[in-house]
Amino acid sequence: MKAPTFKYLRAESMDDVYAAFAEYGDEAVILAGGQSLMPMLNMRLAQPAVLVDINPIYELSGIVLSNQKLHVGAMTRHVEVANAELVAETLPLIGCAIKQVAHRGIRNRGTFGGSLAHADPAAEMPACAVALDATLILQSHGGARRVKATDFFLGVMSTDRRSDEILTSIELPTQGSNHAWAFHELSRRHGDFALVGVAATAQRRSEGLDGLRLVVFGCEARPRISEVVASRTLVPQDVAEFAAAVVKDLDPMSDLEGDAEIKLIQAHALVERSLNDLLAAQPYD
Amino acid sequence: MTEMLSIKLIVNGIVVNKLVDPRQHLTDFLRSDLGLTGSHIGCEHGVCGACSVRVNGRVVRGCLMLASQSDGAEIETIEGLVESGDLNELMTEFVARNALQCGFCTPGILLTAAEIVAEDRCFSRQEIRNELSGNICRCTGYQAIIDAIEMVLIENMKKK
Amino acid sequence: MTEPEKIIGVSFPRPDALRLAAGRGTFTDDIVLPRMVHMALVRSPYAHALIKSIDTTDANKAEGVVRVVTGHDLVEICSPFIAEIEFLPNMISPRQYALALEEVAWQGEGVCAVLAESRALAEDAAELVKVEWEELPAVVDPVAALTVGTPIVHRDLKTNLAMTMPIEEGNTKLAFAEAEVVVEHAFEFGRQAGVALESRSVVADFEPTGRQLIVYQSHQTPYQMQDVYARHLGLPEHHVRVIAKDVGGAFGIKLHAYPDEMTAVAASVLLGRPVKYIVDRQESFSSDIHSREMTASGRLAVSGQGIILGVEVDILSAIGAYSIYPRTSVGDGIQAVQFTGAPYRLPAFKGRVRIVYQNKTPCGAYRAVGQPIGCSIIEQLIDIAAAKLNIDPAEIRRRNNLNSDDMPLKAAGGLEFVNVSLNECLTELLAKMNYESLRRDQKEAQQRGVYRGIGLATFVEQTAVGAGLYGPAGVRVSAQEGCALRLDPTGLVRCSTSATDQGQGTLTGIQQVIAETLGVGFDDITVKAGDGGSTPYGGGSWASRGLAIGGEAARLAAIDLRGKILSAAAAIIQGSSENLTLVSGKIFDGAKFKMDLSELSEIVHFRQNTLPPDVDFEMNVIRHFVPREFPYFIANGIQASYLEVDIGTGGIKLLEHWVAEDCGTIVNPMLVDEQLRGGIVQGLGAALYEHCIYNEAxxxxxxxxxxxxxxxxxxxxxIHVIHIENKASGTGLGAKGAGEAGTLGAPATIWCGVNDALRPLGAQVWKQPFTPAHVLQALHSRGSLHKVGEMFKN
Known part of the structure; x- marks a missing residue:
């Protein structure tokens, strides 16, 4: 199980990346953390002609807070996101969910941007990015483009990124004491991709919650906001009805771990738990 | 014909200059080019953790990184960490309670365990289990491994 | 101090553990030889296909390629193999080649080998081999494999049915007619892989001028492989030496003669160069033996007091494309039937197993061979009966357990028992787990809508199989184990054993047996194993035999060497050997110290001239042992699990696990505990996750x-471990095996525990593994797959 031959380019700067795109076009594939790409190379499921290694581009890493937004560099490793106090304080949803991302050795190398660009529908970070209304910054030789997470994910491992673009950073609006969040995931084992998961945020009102951004992931081809409940106010007595509505709106894919009908049952349980969590959560400082 | 790349890195404290096939993963390089056979190849798709090595201070899967990417890096393998004595407490506990059987996964597990221990905070038993979830052991059933790590954590707390 | 030192029964750490922990093991892939080439295989992408042609032109010209080999090249030097059993004359088995010639029968069967300067280059060239295929219909579903008009896996066999074995004892018809309660259940067991973390690996080194073959192989039994290579490659046996250095887990996976490893060895003969072949993880999943793919129907007849009156079981076992060489693939199904109900008094038993070929990876012996199936079937049936009669699951087991009054016993399935301690194990287990209080906790949780279950699984384990199995089968596998001891001039002892160790700690146990029996310190002995050319001939490691048989051989050798030492000592001190003892390396006459063993050793090695001519100075012994009085040793025990089922998602959370086990004399408690724990976790994997899933093609x-x-x-x-020590009869040591007990009982424990949790909801799982999807399937009663159909039909 050895990778096929390819040309390896070490990009020290964004210009190196653009130059590689210009020279090799679609044949150039970006190597970020490599935690998804490397297995595919070793198994020869991916046979790119050129690998452009962006690990040496230091400016793609880091977490900065400004204007009530957390700016996360695409090459920021999962471990750095998980350990960042800024993330724990301002985006507790991510602080919680990132612990479910694979395992220590993978989180030490895998990157936040890589996880989004890879767009596995059962992955945690894309779902969180959608729930948190993140904006992704894509850069090409021609300049930058801003894409909402809700528009970025198109299907199974398919995104709005063009082949001459590179995801450079992610902007996440921070959450304060008026926000509630919930995260539930069913996986076979700790660190596995989700069989079904829920990432949700909402705003507290004097009575109930509104602005509900609830994403059921690991179920459909891409993470998306459940629109059927997005504009309604959630109060405790409506949890069952909300859960039923969210699940009715799902169109799950069958996989080895269960058919669509099973996924709906599981999603229902997790959605209901998430809604209860949102309602129960105490405002935090 | 294969075009080779020149890399220069530090492995277990020693400067190494080598030509590598760009597609060769780090563990293959360490094993076949440097004779560091203590890191094992269990799956080559990043699941089992037997190939774990320390790169710039963090434990990663050696099979999910190219040797060519290690240019300029500082690599530590089980061989280096054993020689430096960094793993002494863990190894003693592992042997004392038979926290290894065939030993194929053990170097990788020790590296992960050392990283957990080095975090210098409290871990519940379940947390240790979760932190170790990226290293497959097919022989032991894990309990003795968890016991060994827990024991080292407790001993370290006592020392403070 | 003349009291013998207590060494047997003490938890010595393994002397080789530190070496392995430090990454200083020598696994087969760590071996590099001069002029060594690497092999990659072209494997069939189809489950069933004809090979129309193979074009190796481009591959031959690729960078680094030394040779490309097809089946037709190999058949010249490597004869095909057929795995059969002599006492099953009706069993049919296809001929198998190292590389397929005309037809492939599973996705992953090897058709062409590329030998190149590196594995990567070999894989590159393998992609250039052009095979023209004609796809044939595949036989996948075991039931469909037996329907009229089905495609046939091997057309020359004319059927997919490898064999049928019926067993009948007593009158089940009457038993079921008279029973107050009859329960039934249908079962499906998912196909499993063994997943040794070190994949199968071989480095073959053929030296053409002297026609000497050395094979380094990650294997459990080098002796068997020497025989296989010698016969199939036409070499004299003493020119073949198979060496197993450190082996990274085996579990039965590394017990067989695989066509791909045969290919690598044959390629070395063909090239006259060393060949390394490491089965990569993907290949491992499609080419290591699988096991346990079975469906079963079971019925249980009990009296109003829950006493078993009769059992019926009908099993269909699917073994893939070939019967694995040389031990065959029928053991899984046969043992599944034999072990259904084995721990209990069974007045009447009717069983049948049918074994079918299909276009999947061949199956073979994996840890606990068939026994987990039989255990799961009876334990589930007995729980259902208990629920129906409102008898506690622990109590119904106590009422039916075999006990010493029943001994000795030849049981319905043909098993022979000498002693059991099932009720002792049950009593100890219930006490340790605080059974009553768990039952209260379970009830209390249920009131909160939390569904917890307690699963119990009684088991008997066939260990340390003697010559009675493979001997009559005509399978060339040795059931004896041997031990050679040599006293060195400094009074230290070298042991060389045929038992092999893949991490179980067998060699440590053997070292303890020798130390205590001989009268030297534990550290005064080194143990060497794994070299088929220079160790005593034997079986190696299979069927939990290391201490029970290998340990007994070591004990006999130690007794003999001790006798020789004391005779020589008597001559040296001019006394009688009768009162002499050897304790901790010192020779005493009664309570009186006479000499150090090291002093004697120096005399017998360097100064033989000082000894009278009739004194035996040869301080080497070799002894073998094979159980002849009994066919095997039956170990026994019971496991328990406490678990929680999430009825919203179908997820299962394991809370705690217990095992009470009797493996006879315990040489090293810590190592036995760890065998049990490791085995249990493999069984838990079977229960919760492990499943080789195939599509319809x-x-x-x-x-x-x-x-x-x-x-x-x-x-x-x-996992909490409790030991009951009930010595095995027939050996001085009294050890039985312990390596498979965990894997044997754990799936049944979970099966019973999950259904115990679901029983208030009127649901039960019937298909292993118990994935969240299956638990929900059971809860929402979708499908009627678990209905028992007519048994013993067709």
Whole structure:
């Protein structure tokens, strides 16, 4: 199980990346953390002609807070996101969910941007990015483009990124004491991709919650906001009805771990738990 | 014909200059080019953790990184960490309670365990289990491994 | 101090553990030889196909390629093999080649080998081999494999039915007619892989001028492989030496003669160069033996007091494309039937197993061979009966357990028992787990809508199989174990044993047996194993035999060497050997110290001239042992699990696990505990995750460690171990095996526990593994797959 031959380019700067795109076009594939790409190379499921290694581009890493937004560099490793106090304080949803991302050795190398660009529908970070209304910054030789997470994910491992673009950073609006969040995931084992998961945020009102951004992931081809409940106010007595509505709106894919009908049952349980969590959560400082 | 790349890195404290096939993963390089056979190849798709090595201070899967990417890096393998004595407490506990059987996964597990221990905070038993979830052991059933790590954590707390 | 030192029964750490922990093991892939080439295989992408042609032109011209080899090249030097059993004359088995010639019968069967300067280059060239295929219909479903008009896996066999074995004892018809309660259940067991973390590996080194073959192989039994290579490659046996250095887990996977490893060895003969072949993880999933793919129907007849009156079981066992060489693949199904109900008094028993070929990876012996199936069937049936009669699951087991009054016993399935301690194990287990209080906790949780279950699984374990199995079968596998001891001039002892160790600690146990029996310190002995050319001939490691048989051989050798030492000592001190003892390396006459063993050793090695001519100075012994009085030793025990089922998602959380086990004399308690724990976790993997899933075309969909889930540290419970020590009859040591007990009982424990949790909801699982999807399927009663159909039909 050895990778096929390819040309390896070490990009020290964004210009190196653009130059590689210009020279090799679609044949150039970006190597970020490599935690998804490397297995595919070793198994020869991916046979790119050129690998452009962006690990040496230091400016793609880091977490900065400004204007009530957390700016996360695409090459920021999962471990750095998980350990960042800024993330724990301002985006507790991510602080919680990132612990479910694979395992220590993978989180030490895998990157936040890589996880989004890879767009596995059962992955945690894309779902969180959608729930948190993140904006992704894509850069090409021609300049930058801003894409909402809700528009970025198109299907199974398919995104709005063009082949001459590179995801450079992610902007996440921070959450304060008026926000509630919930995260539930069913996986076979700790660190596995989700069989079904829920990432949700909402705003507290004097009575109930509104602005509900609830994403059921690991179920459909891409993470998306459940629109059927997005504009309604959630109060405790409506949890069952909300859960039923969210699940009715799902169109799950069958996989080895269960058919669509099973996924709906599981999603229902997790959605209901998430809604209860949102309602129960105490405002935090 | 294969075009080779020149890399220069530090492995277990020693400067190494080598030509590598760009597609060769780090563990293959360490094993076949440097004779560091203590890191094992269990799956080559990043699941089992037997190939774990320390790169710039963090434990990663050696099979999910190219040797060519290690240019300029500082690599530590089980061989280096054993020689430096960094793993002494863990190894003693592992042997004392038979926290290894065939030993194929053990170097990788020790590296992960050392990283957990080095975090210098409290871990519940379940947390240790979760932190170790990226290293497959097919022989032991894990309990003795968890016991060994827990024991080292407790001993370290006592020392403070 | 003349009291013998207590060494047997003490938890010595393994002397080789530190070496392995430090990464200083020598696994087969660590071996590099001069002029060594690497092999990659072209494997069939189809489950069933004809090979129309193979074009190796481009591959031959590729960078680094030394040779490309097809089946037709190999058949010249490597004869085909057929795995059969002499006492099963009706069993049919296809001929198998190292590389397929005209037809492939599973996705992953090898058709062409590329030998190149590196594995990567060999894989590059393998992609250039052009094979023209004609796809044939695949036989995938075991039931469909027996329907009229089905495609046939091997057309020359004319049927997919490898064999049928019926067993009948007593009158089940009457038993079922008279029973107050009859319960039934249908079962499905998912196909499993063994997943040794070190994949199968071989480095073959053929030296053409002297026609000497050395094979380094990650294997459990080098002796068997020497025989296989010698016969199939036409070499004299003493020119073949198979060496197993450190082996990274085996579990039965590394017990067989695989065509791909045969290919690598034959390629070395063909090239006259060393060949390394490492089965990569993907290949491992499609080419290591699988096991346990079975469906079964079971019925149980009990009296109003819950006393078993009769058992009926009908099993269909699917073994893939070939019967694996040389031990065959029928043991799984046969043992599944034999062990259904084995721990209990069974007045009447009717069983049948049918074994079918299909276009999937061949199956073979994996840890606990068939026994987990039989255990799961009876334990589930007995729980259902208990529930119906409102008898506690622990109590119904106590009422039916075999006990010493029943001994000796030749049981319905043909098993022979000498002693058991099932009720002692049950009593100890219930006390340790605080059974009553758990039952209260379970009830209290249920009131909160939390569904917890307690699963119990009684088991008997066939260990340390003697010559009675493979001997009559005509399978060339030795059931004896041997031990050679040599006293060195400094009074230290070298042991060389045929028992092999893949991490179980067998060699440590043998070292303890020798130390205590001989009268030297534990550290005064080194043990060497794994070299088929220079160790005493034997079986190696299979069927939990290391201490029970290998340990007994070591004990006999130590007694003999001790006798020789004391005779020589008597001559030296001019006394009688009768009163002499050897304790901790010192020779005493009664209580009186006479000489150090080191002093004697120096005399017998360097100064023989000082000894009278009739004194035996040869301080070497070799002894073998094979059980002849009994065919095997039956170990026994019971496991328990406490678990919680999430009825919303179908997830199962394991809370705690217990085992009470009797493996006879315990040489090293710590190592036995760890065998049990490791075995249990493998069984928990079977219960919760492990499943080789194929699609309708016979394509394996779970050929990676991401898709085939094995247990991780995160979900496994703490496991409490209790020992009952009931010596085996027939050996001085009294040890029985312990290596498979965990794997044997754990799936049944979970099966019973999950259904105990679901019983208030009127649901029960029937299909292993118990994935969240299956638990929900059971809860929402979808499908009627678990209905028992007519048994013993067709």
């Amino acid at each position: 016979g394509q394996l969909l779970t050929a990676s460690l991401a898709d085939y889930a094995v247990p991780l540290a995160s979900e496994m419970p703490d």
